[in-house]
Amino acid sequence: MNTKFSNPLKNLSNQFENMVRGRLWLKVLFALALGVIAGILLGPDLGLLSADTVKNITSWLALPGQVFLAIIQMIVVPLVLASIVLGLAANNNPDAMKKNGVIAILFIMFSTALAAIIGIALALNIQPGNFVDASALMEAGTDQVANVAAKGFPSMADLPSKVSGLIPKNPLASMASGEMLQVILFSAVLGAALLSIPAKQSKPLFDLLSALQEVSLRIVSWAMLLAPLAVFGLITRLVANLGVEVLGGIAVYVLTVVIGLLLVACFYFIVAKITTKQKFSLFFVNVRELLLLAFSTSSSAAVMPISLKVAEEKLNIKPEISRFLVPLGATINMTGTAMYQGVATVFLAQVFNVDLSLSSYLFIITMSVAASIGSPATPGAGIIILSMVLEGVGIPAAGIAIILGVDRILDMCRTSINVLGDIVACTTVQYFSKEDVIENKNIPNSEQPL
Template sequence: MTPPITSVTHARSPRSLTRRLRGFISGRLWLQVLVAMAAGILAGVLLGPTLGWVTPGTAHLLASWAALPGYLFLAMVQMIVIPLVVASIILGMASTDSLEQLRQTGLRTGAFFIATTLAAGAIGVAVVLLIQPGSFIDSQALAGEVLPTDPSAPLSLAELPQRLTSIIPTNPLQAGVEQNMLQMVVFSIMIGVALLTLPERQSRPLLELLGSVQELSMVVVRWAMFLVPFAVFGLILQLTTRLGLDALLGLGVYVLTVLAGLALMLLLYLGLYRGLRRRPVKGFVSAARDAQLLAFSTSSSAAVMPLTMQTAVERLAVRPSIAQFVVPLGTTINMAGTALYQVVATVFLAQVFQVDIALSQLLLVVLLAVGASIGSPGTPGIGIVILSMLLVSVGIPPEGIALIIGVDRILDMCRTTVNVTGDLVTAAVMDTWIGDEATAPDAA
């Protein structure tokens, strides 16, 4: 058996990557984001149709320039997510002790992610059917611009074999350009397994290169972080200017429905931690706070991935080999919060447009939400992109997206927090399930 490759991968520990984010934590970035959000809503009310202090043309011009930092932030995160995730997954796999441990970790982690995402979808269905937020909305009053959707037909059984083989990238560079995260995850896993079979002298140069890619990616992430308060202010101002305050307030029941579902999902994660990790929930809540607040501030699980890994290792006593594999993988395939949001949004819009959804269609929505969430980039706004595919599958008018995009930023921040919490819980549970030779300090 080839000895494990640990000297390179552990040299760049989560702590070394996270040092670039510490200033944003101590500077209370989350509080800056909340202030920026309130200021954006206030400025949007002054400029928008609610008060109309300026002409519509002037308001549109001012809002477009105010949103520039937001678009720059989104572009920078999307630019760096592929190299950051690929390098992290490969290095995490290379840090495992053996192929047998890797097999156990991969299978159990994947099954856990799928099970919790399905549970999130079920919770979403339950809360939206119970609260019926669509009955509080007048779709004609909120109708706005029509956003493009994916017009492709639903997947047929005959196409399934071809779709399954398509997850293997014949051209990894093209998959990276298209941001096909599922293909990139498969590519990274294959490279990581291959590296485990090579002697250290042959694998070391590539691991050193990937370690440098990780470091460079975090430099770009840190640059993007400086834009976060300005990004939130500009994007919220633009949306409030276009829709008006009345339209946003009219969506309050929908927002509360999504938040209620996300809160239930958080409670489920805490219950899983207590039951499967067999340690106090209070310690987990205290340990995970910084990662959760940074996830809330950035709406990007990829951007906070190093901090999530450090939290798992240093504050939850997860072995580095487990954390460095589970967390990067979870950044791309653990989207329970996103799946829950998509289910609630789809059923909500069906209620608004009075589209009847049968039980079989509800099951289809849950399965499609889970499948579409797996492999999607951990970047801001990805939930709206996935939602557009779900609406077509159940016959909901595509213009429905325009009704909810105004409040998506707030919900994106909350569902990202749930996703990162799920990554931490999964890492802790896997550490308990896969051996007991922990090498970390005492758990929280």
């Protein structure tokens, strides 16, 4: 009897192992599902274990995730530096490079403003603020709100110093502190300067940066082996500490944000279909693993090497475009974050019964676009941007406490959209700059495991 059923079970197990082997996106998705289940079992809703025991267990489970993020963030700065300089070097036509930059900036500003408008329109129609009892949720995030408020809000008088501060006085200090916009500006200046000197003198440094880029990509490929364990541990800790009941309390708000992000994704897929001439299914297959990894890390910068690989090898984007726009997009292209600002601001206005005028909505859109530029491409950046928007339209900053509980989940979702926007920005620039796509016969334009 046991023999009768052992072979089918063994065959099923072998089929599952073959399906998962080599497909990182599937492993990540499977780990995500297991993490949610483990989080529910360890969470306060079932009460199977004491709070201290759960905290200890989830801390150890989250260790692979913390190591994974630390390795990725360790290598981001050298990778950005090498990628931008080499991207500029690959394009020896200054006029074409200038044209590509203008097209990219216009597309990013348009898509970011459109995303903020989508968020505002959805929140006005669904009105998620009417489904929330603010008093019960405010207490849980008081300390976190104090930490956000302590960062302060920039005024118009501070703007000139903020602009001049974008130029790194000490590039090494900017690299050490992870100030990505300053790193990008320094890389651009360095690349332009190398192009202006004789090739014989610049070649050694270009060779060094090329080797640095390859080493960085190799380290990232090693770190990706931890991705499934990282996702499992981080999601388990999130669900176990938060609990299903708190998630359900603002489910309508979460659903509104997710719908908005899906609408922005649809916009990007339509643009990608036009600019790449690929079917939706093929483009989705090409980017799905990248989007899942962005979802798991909540950082555009962390998945930058994979973004470059997808852009160049699967979508045939020229290196001079991808290696310039992907690092730039990770810093200034925050479309998913802008959509989230629109929903969250209107949601909190409904909770606190704050009437927003037309000028307030225009301010939200403008700030969503402006504040996204230069924001760190790291987890949690959206909350800092949101605090500035709330201050500008007269909504109590303490309202952030209401949404802090689910912000980690939404941060993961909007990061995927931000990364998708970086890829589509590359396809759009290549399309409008009338560049010929790369002829790559070794790597077919279809699904391949990264």
